[in-house]
Amino acid sequence: MRRAYLDNNATTPVLPEVLVAMQPFFLEEFGNASSIHHHGQHTRAAIEHARENVAQLLGARSSEIVFTSGGTEADNLALFGLAQPGDHVITSTIEHHAVLNACKRLEQIGCEVTYVSVDGQGIVDPDEVHRALRPNTKLISIMAANNETGVVQRIADIGTVAAEADAYFHTDAVQAAGKVPIDVAAWKCDLLSISGHKIHAPQGIGALYVRKGTLLQPLFYGGRHERSRRAGTENVPGIVGLGKAAEIALNGFSDGSVARISELRDRIETFVTETIELVGVNSGMASRVPNTTNIYFDCIEGEAMVIALDLKGIAVSTGAACSSGAIEPSHVLTAMGLSGDRARASIRFSLGKQNTKEDVDLLLGILPEVVGRLRELSPVYNRRTVVGR
Amino acid sequence: MSGGVDSSTVAAMLRAEGNNVIGLTMQLWNQRRLAGSHGMPEAVHGRCCSLDDVYDARRVAETLGIPYYVVNQESRFEHDVVRPFVEEYLSGRTPIPCSLCNNHLKFDQLILTARQIGADLLATGHYARVEHDPDSGRWLLKRPVDRAKDQTYFLFGLTQEQLSRTLFPLGEMTKPEVRELAKQHKLALAEKPDSQEICFVPNGDYKSFIDAYLEEQGEALPDTSGELVTSSGDVIGEHSGVHNFTVGQRKGLGVATGSPLYVIQIRGDKREVVVGSGEDLMSKTLTAKRLNWISISELTEPVRVTAKIRHRHEPAAATVEPAGGDQALVTFDQPQRAVTPGQAVVFYQDDVVVGGGWIG
Numbered sequence: 155m156r157r158a159y160l161d162n163n164a165t166t167p168v169l170p171e172v173l174v175a176m177q178p179f180f181l182e183e184f185g186n187a188s189s190i191h192h193h194g195q196h197t198r199a200a201i202e203h204a205r206e207n208v209a210q211l212l213g214a215r216s217s218e219i220v221f222t223s224g225g226t227e228a229d230n231l232a233l234f235g236l237a238q239p240g241d242h243v244i245t246s247t248i249e250h251h252a253v254l255n256a257c258k259r260l261e262q263i264g265c266e267v268t269y270v271s272v273d274g275q276g277i278v279d280p281d282e283v284h285r286a287l288r289p290n291t292k293l294i295s296i297m298a299a300n301n302e303t304g305v306v307q308r309i310a311d312i313g314t315v316a317a318e319a320d321a322y323f324h325t326d327a328v329q330a331a332g333k334v335p336i337d338v339a340a341w342k343c344d345l346l347s348i349s350g351h352k353i354h355a356p357q358g359i360g361a362l363y364v365r366k367g368t369l370l371q372p373l374f375y376g377g378r379h380e381r382s383r384r385a386g387t388e389n390v391p392g393i394v395g396l397g398k399a400a401e402i403a404l405n406g407f408s409d410g411s412v413a414r415i416s417e418l419r420d421r422i423e424t425f426v427t428e429t430i431e432l433v434g435v436n437s438g439m440a441s442r443v444p445n446t447t448n449i450y451f452d453c454i455e456g457e458a459m460v461i462a463l464d465l466k467g468i469a470v471s472t473g474a475a476c477s478s479g480a481i482e483p484s485h486v487l488t489a490m491g492l493s494g495d496r497a498r499a500s501i502r503f504s505l506g507k508q509n510t511k512e513d514v515d516l517l518l519g520i521l522p523e524v525v526g527r528l529r530e531l532s533p534v535y536n537r538r539t540v541v542g543r
Numbered sequence: 544m545s546g547g548v549d550s551s552t553v554a555a556m557l558r559a560e561g562n563n564v565i566g567l568t569m570q571l572w573n574q575r576r577l578a579g580s581h582g583m584p585e586a587v588h589g590r591c592c593s594l595d596d597v598y599d600a601r602r603v604a605e606t607l608g609i610p611y612y613v614v615n616q617e618s619r620f621e622h623d624v625v626r627p628f629v630e631e632y633l634s635g636r637t638p639i640p641c642s643l644c645n646n647h648l649k650f651d652q653l654i655l656t657a658r659q660i661g662a663d664l665l666a667t668g669h670y671a672r673v674e675h676d677p678d679s680g681r682w683l684l685k686r687p688v689d690r691a692k693d694q695t696y697f698l699f700g701l702t703q704e705q706l707s708r709t710l711f712p713l714g715e716m717t718k719p720e721v722r723e724l725a726k727q728h729k730l731a732l733a734e735k736p737d738s739q740e741i742c743f744v745p746n747g748d749y750k751s752f753i754d755a756y757l758e759e760q761g762e763a764l765p766d767t768s769g770e771l772v773t774s775s776g777d778v779i780g781e782h783s784g785v786h787n788f789t790v791g792q793r794k795g796l797g798v799a800t801g802s803p804l805y806v807i808q809i810r811g812d813k814r815e816v817v818v819g820s821g822e823d824l825m826s827k828t829l830t831a832k833r834l835n836w837i838s839i840s841e842l843t844e845p846v847r848v849t850a851k852i853r854h855r856h857e858p859a860a861a862t863v864e865p866a867g868g869d870q871a872l873v874t875f876d877q878p879q880r881a882v883t884p885g886q887a888v889v890f891y892q893d894d895v896v897v898g899g900g901w902i903g
Contacts, residue, residue: 455656455659457615457656458614458656458659461612461614461656461660462659462660462661464610465565465610465661481615482615527659527661531655531658531659532659
């Protein structure tokens with residue numbers, strides 16, 4: 155069966171160039187970067203080269219980059235590294251669980267957390283962040299781009315709010331990296347998380363930007379790796395892969411690949427809204443990353459649609475999977491004010507560098523039939539039709 | 544696929560026959576919701592919808608090379624099974640959640656999901672048989688070969704439409720044969736013990752479950768305490784709440800008399816628990832409500848059947864006749880012990896399920 159993978163906000167395939175860059179670091183270049191000998195020197199050089207590439211993607215200095223096991227660890231390092239019992243933290247209701255559940259834990263250990271809400275388009279209002287400030291506000295953590303809707307937040311404005319209040323500002327940029335240009339200076343952020351596997355590097359590697367002079371409490375205790383900010387022997391192949399992926403991601407803004415993905419996304423939205431009834435783009439009026447579209451198909455169960463599409467070779471997603479793999483209603487869409495029914499009827503399509511027009515056409519060839527069958531068997535749709543007559 | 548031996552073996556059998564098989568597990572209840580509160584156990588493994596069971600089901604699907612999905616039915620399960628379960632007990636009846644789950648979840652929502660994703664039929668690991676009868680044109684539900692595992696009592700509510708889309712591949716097999724087949728298919732869970740209890744009620748302790756659930760919902764446990772009375776109306780004591788009793792119960796009445804006393808009736812509206820002798824517990828008749836007919840399209844005249852009034856009851860000879868509205872009168876040849884409102888009565892003719900209803 156021909157398959158099309160359109161779930162790149164979940165994870166992306168490693169690009170061939172990234173794999174090639176990583177390969178020597180399994181067999182030949184196996185040294186421990188902390189060793190003083192030849193082998194250690196080679197891997198140290200590779201790590202620092204990767205660090206420079208990541209720093210360039212973010213507009214940062216390489217000494218400000220801390221490699222982690224991924225986006226979740228980067229978020230946790232930022233939050234637990236700064237917030238102490240008695241501190242006040244501001245975040246939003248649409249954050250990834252890596253931030254939301256870390257904040258719940260912060261509350262358990264004696265921090266106060268304010269969760270600012272979003273408007274109907276999924277946008278955090280910087281003024282609302284400003285209104286949430288308290289004298290003891292230590293940290294503001296607002297994501298740069300949302301994983302489900304793709305909405306790009308007004309990060310520079312929120313950075314200004316934080317700077318004026320003398321609070322630290324962290325942004326989870328896992329879904330922004332490689333999709334919109336990042337500039338930590340213009341965004342006025344002190345900490346910024348990225349994840350390798352969302353930008354075509356392997357799973358298990360990520361990074362946290364930490365502005366020079368920001369004192370972080372480490373999560374782990376051990377050796378003095380990563381300038382004592384993250385103990386543990388470095389994941390060298392992963393770091394090298396992340397470095398290469400960051401280089402490719404940065405080039406994507408000038409070589410046309412981001413623009414090409416944007417065209418494919420628009421192709422999906424145009425086709426769906428013009429040919430299928432009772433649909434709409436969630437956050438369609440907001441500024442969004444170019445690879446993501448979240449579409450509601452009223453009167454269907456998104457869960458059944460994801461399964462039906464998967465059985466036809468199309469990988470997409472809805473909401474967030476819980477530990478058993480079952481789908482829970484999206485906290486992001488419900489926070490935006492969507493009804494439970496519409497949140498459950500929403501599907502996320504997210505594209506990556508490997509996707510082609512053929513992938514999108516495969517989807518568009520199948521979609522009307524799948525939606526038609528789901529609606530034909532939908533008690534809600536049939537009631538609606540009867541009422542309509 | 545529950546992650547147990549039966550449904551796993553069904554998947555293996557159908558796959559071996561060359562069918563295009565899709566594995567589905569329903570996530571019905573989050574065991575962690577009530578864990579640790581009000582006498583509910585902390586440990587959550589080994590019960591319905593536990594991560595261990597989903598893991599087992601997923602491993603079976605991987606072994607068989609079939610696609611596998613977990614579908615979230617938690618809100619429907621709570622609305623259609625858990626809530627009614629709690630309310631039935633609080634009104635003095637003894638509910639059977641498995642039948643509600645079959646009627647509302649497994650053979651309703653799950654068949655719908657199956658059809659929506661392009662499947663023609665739903666196969667489950669129930670021990671029962673379904674057959675099309677060319678003479679009557681009806682789909683028949685029949686008792687399985689393994690009588691000890693017979694689950695038809697819980698399936699009496701299935702409609703013709705539901706039966707027409709259902710496969711029970713284990714109906715012709717015994718449980719030891721199923722375990723043997725699971726071994727032949729190299730399913731790691733061939734020795735996994737059978738589940739017995741109500742899946743969402745740990746250790747069968749429904750009283751603690753009701754307490755914990757109502758507390759979680761922010762609802763106070765209604766006061767259903769009242770008087771213990773005899774069938775002639777004499778008050779002989781007090782009781783702590785009607786939901787703590789079930790018809791036929793002998794222990795825990797809190798009164799001492801010379802001869803054994805049993806709960807013979809619970810009057811939920813008056814909050815009375817009626818006690819009497821073993822003889823008082825016997826009934827010759829009962830009224831069945833909310834009927835569903837399977838081998839016949841409707842009940843128009845008295846029909847001779849055997850009638851089963853609880854899961855572990857040997858069907859007893861009876862006559863069932865129309866009693867107006869959606870009701871039937873069941874008259875047993877011999878009086879039966881502990882006819883319990885809230886339970887189902889299911890009618891058989893030999894192996895064939897004629898239909899059934901709820902004991903009113």
